[in-house]
Amino acid sequence: MAETKAEMLEEVSESAIPGMVKKLRESFRSGKTREKSFRIQQLKNLLRMLDEKEDEITEAGHRDLRKKKQDMVFNEFLNTKGEIIDAINNLDEWMKPEHVKKDLANIINTLCIQRDPLGVVCVFSAWNYPVVLLLQPLAGAIAAGNTVLLKPSDLAIHTSNVMMKLIPQYLDKDCYMVAGGGVPLCQAVLKERFDHIIYTGSSGVGKIIMRAAAEHLTPVTLELGGKNPCVVDSSANIKVAGKRIAWGKYVNCGQTCLAPDYILCNQSIRDELVTSIKTAVKQFYGENPKESKDYSRMINARQFDRVHALLDGSGNVVLGGKSESDRDDLYIAPTIITDVKPDDTIMQDEIFGPILPIICIDNIDDAIDLINDGEKPLSLCAFTSDKSVKEKLTTRTSSGAISFNDVIVHFAVRTLPFGGVGHSGQGAYHGKFTFDTFSHKKAYYSTFTGITEPLMKIRYPPFTDGNIKTGKKLLVPKVKEGSSFLTYILLTCLAVAVIAIVLQFQ
Template sequence: MTSTSPAPALAPTAHEADATDQIDLGLDLDLLRRTARDGTTYDLAWRRAQLAALRDLVVEHEDEITEAITADVGKPALEVRLTETSAVVQEIDHLLAHLEEWTAPRTVPVPAVMRPATAEVQLQPKGVVLVIAPWNYPLQLLLSPLAGALAAGNTAVLKPSETVPRVAALVERLVPQHLGREVVQVVTGGVPETTALLAERFDHIVFTGSTRVGRIVMRAAAEHLTPVTLELGGRSPAFVDGTMDLQVVARRLAWGKFTNAGQTCIAPDHVLVTPEAREPLVEALRAAVEEFFGPDPQRSGDLGRVVDAGQHARLVGLLDGHGGQVVIGGQHDAADRFFVAPTVIVDPAPDSAVLGEEIFGPILPLVTVADVEEATALVRAGEHPLALYVFSDDPAVRAAFTTGTTSGGMTIGAPLLHIAAPGLPFGGVGSSGMGAYHGRASIEELSHHRSVLTKPATPDTLRVVYPPHPAWKQSAIRRVLMPLRRPDVLAPVRRILRRG
């Protein structure tokens, strides 16, 4: 989950670049590499112990974690429980429950001409994994990838965002209390520290942040041919056609959009709505906002705040230049911890910034579209979104989005939920990211897939391919490896084409 600028800019000046060489990150990468290479981490008991220790860190210090996140991000305490601490604990528990199954070698069939032999795919730890986290979900997006890295038998370096200094300091203090320095190390700081960190060689990098910074991370990783998992952003659209109960749709949209004050990468960025559904949806959204946050959302204890002055100013700029009609909200108050009211804008100008960039705040544009064809065309015209939401009971509409668009994830009938389903990989596509994690996908992503084939010495069936190759042997090899006649699998297709 990311913002338009949730991670360090990673674009140092010449002076900063020179200073980077002088930065002492306090890292002992050799220690981490030794742990990853000496065979210790292959032991499932070791992996379970690390996951259990990480779980204890979250559970035993939940109050401190909640206070730090609330202070840094302005997130209500219950929201911290729902989207941060419990999310990490559930991920760890899911990994622990399936660890043996998901890490076991996978047997694959061997061609008849190679038998007797066996073949399997072994999942090996990659080594040292670097996790760079953003500020909007500062615990979940730091520790969930860490859980996957540990489950896969890796060691790790954590880099929390400098935008959340209390969380970063807490992580720096708590990690050594629960996880040995030979297993996990923490680096704090801003652009110079992150730039210096990226100059080091890692065996995998997991980065959550903006697309712009993702490119910088990928360029740095390329210097060492390091594989990356990039969880980036994008304008995740929703579609509403009025065939579902609009009161339910509105409550779900309001929940998905205004959780964490809209600072969620997979929050509905904007809604594509058909003409007949637009006005009823506006009224239902108005009722949902009041139901959730009362007649004066600024007084609600359940509405989060924008993280800082820079993000607040950016959102106010979007409100000032949208060119549409504000039908709900629109109020903002920088003095009140950067408050921005839940806001709905109908039909902003097509060239306005609110329709040109990821909003990442509590502003929801409604864009009128004629039908599902126009909606899917608009989705296809932009970059592939990280998430896509379809609110329709029409099977043809659902199918149009399923087959006619591409997105990192998709939920029909609700926002956000696909990220919480433990069996579903979470990741982007194109400019919204690459790679995926969560549950089994984390172990698959953060492991090397080694192919292993075993063939006994006797009988030595390979003698048939050893030189010399007299005519009879050449003929036999050709018949076995490249038979002249095979079943024509394309015959049915050819028959259809001939009839057409």
Template structure:
């Protein structure tokens, strides 16, 4: 697939202040507060995905050479699941969360109330340009925010399509799209938002975070990283090879969760290479270039970056042709790679898979811990001790055993990075929580409760201090003290109930 010339439909950066002001006015007017409004907007978004599926998948093909089914499977299914999950559970998510009471607050109302932050800005990446734009949007809508969407300017066809579709389906006073390049991004970052979510590279993430700091704006950053994939001798090599090949070469390797490099013992390396190679042929045929299941690099700049990694690193054992005019780089495996090679310095974000040989699991852990914390750590093993070591002695956004990528699709697990790979998390209720401020709610009585409050008022006495200590300072639990606490709490509640009934 040759790079298709296209013109990005850009918003004038001078229009950004007015757009943000309109979003703020809509939020302050309470437009997004009602549950019924949120659910209706979510249903409209779901209808857009159903009615415009052909246009969305065509844009994915034109931007990334990606098969229609791959876009449906990796993007649309995930977004639809997020939306439907929010629709089904929003009433429960919006309820105040009552918390445990201590002795001093037994008659008071204590809870946590989720409230929307306000005006949210979502920056999307280009590799999954619909997913990374609309999945956060669904959670921001569910949480009651107004939203400014900034699609990636590299995924031109998808960006233009979102500029057309979103105003057709969503309330234009509450949800706006601002497409454009660097000048537009700079204009957006000059505005004050109540929350920012960004998906992209660590370098741009630092720029986003610096801009957010000017207004003390909280951020969620999804940044990727060099995800290691360990394969030990106890693994099923055939299955491991197939799953690694699927995870690595999907979307031509342009996935933040793709395995970035393999760590394995020399004794199983050749079998693993053979297994991955066989899977590549099964998935894409003898010539992946002719397969309609294999994608392309996003543009010539990224092609040049990825292609340059083939020079001077290790021994290429699986390599097909590459074509700059077609933005095509074949699935590639490189062995005999050293940790200090150029290809190991940054996230590859392309269809090149380096393999480093290690002596044992401790060697692998040391190598992983020498680098930045990854978005995901993968390991193929049936050894419980290996699982325990990797879980307790490494840090990553997620850890997944005997599979790759699929933890992303589990909405009951948080998706997010740690350290250099990002901060914050989302998916399912975690998205709702990300875009909600957890407000503490406290309510007490002014009449019946006042005699209990006298210990806090001057004049201060030793007797009041001792009484206050009993009420306010917990004791270390043991069987008898915890039982006493329960009995006292029940007695106090019963006495208060009797008094209230008398009154």
């Protein structure tokens, strides 16, 4: 079906990209983004945009994914606002030099780490959560003092268009720009040199971005997907587990990178777990989820066809299925499939849709082996009250994050990093982690040229055995064999004495 004019993606000309990046670099070099007052004002403007344009932005999200306003506010706006306010409240502390531990050779020197903005950074966001995945990294990049080129997903057409319109109204036009457009525009953007690129999306596109970044030795943060396992142990509260799994799996029609991709459980609790998930689906979306205003849709026909095809030939459908799907409405019902085997088609790639396979395992060791046979997931969740199970999963598996007795919600915890490992990504952000991602940790060293010069003669030629002996005492620490209070007192007295001598020569 042809798009109407109102549904067309607003695009920036590919030829305009070099000029945009040039202007962003000039703005960065002017130094204005380094000023704390400027950063805070821009963050406040971004917060004001979310307050004043909430209806307009949520309407765009509804048109893209059939998301209800309350859904977007809860799952995108609240996290984004929290991130912005966190940066405003803590920016002074984040920007302070971080003083580091000194050895004897540097006892009177000034040693610290300064966090410098990187420069011009690029944010590629995903279509499944088009507000939070665009604006959370933006907030951190602003807080860190960078200029930013934003590339919203072209699949979330209406949200991309509204960001193209609103960002220039609220933020400095020379420091923060939005480049709406499709694949050709992305290719044009990736030809440019940035100081950092952050991308949220598929592993396939992540590889393309990483290859392009390598041409300029540009560092990247990649938040990718993966087959996130959900282990349900026999010690778990099955009723609560079913409700939380159903929420995490079917929110946004399963199009969530952190959603449980499949369940591993023992045959003895499988039926009880299935019943619990079914009950939760009915509570959330009614007898017919298609009629629920709280149930989203697939983003487009291509994604519908991809996920719908996974319903062929795997296991036993006990909820939903192909018969309850509607391509014209981009609707795939909440689906559960039992009797799935690890080598089934549905287990080969991330589902990214509302289909939940269940694989039965004999014990936790079998679950761990199956998890480790695949790529490292973005998230691993498990429902259990058994401490030994928690210990085994934590120490014997690798994932971007691990959650016990809940799903997804660690994304909203700003004091925890959000990031993948291996195939599911690299780097992390959220809260101060975003600020650090977009900052360079610059070593700062300052010493004296008077009183310290006699101490420095050991480094000058001609070298002698005495130089080496003194150097070892000053530069090579001893292996600790338990703390000594007397040693601590002596070193403290020595430090005070040296500082007092230095002050006399000032």
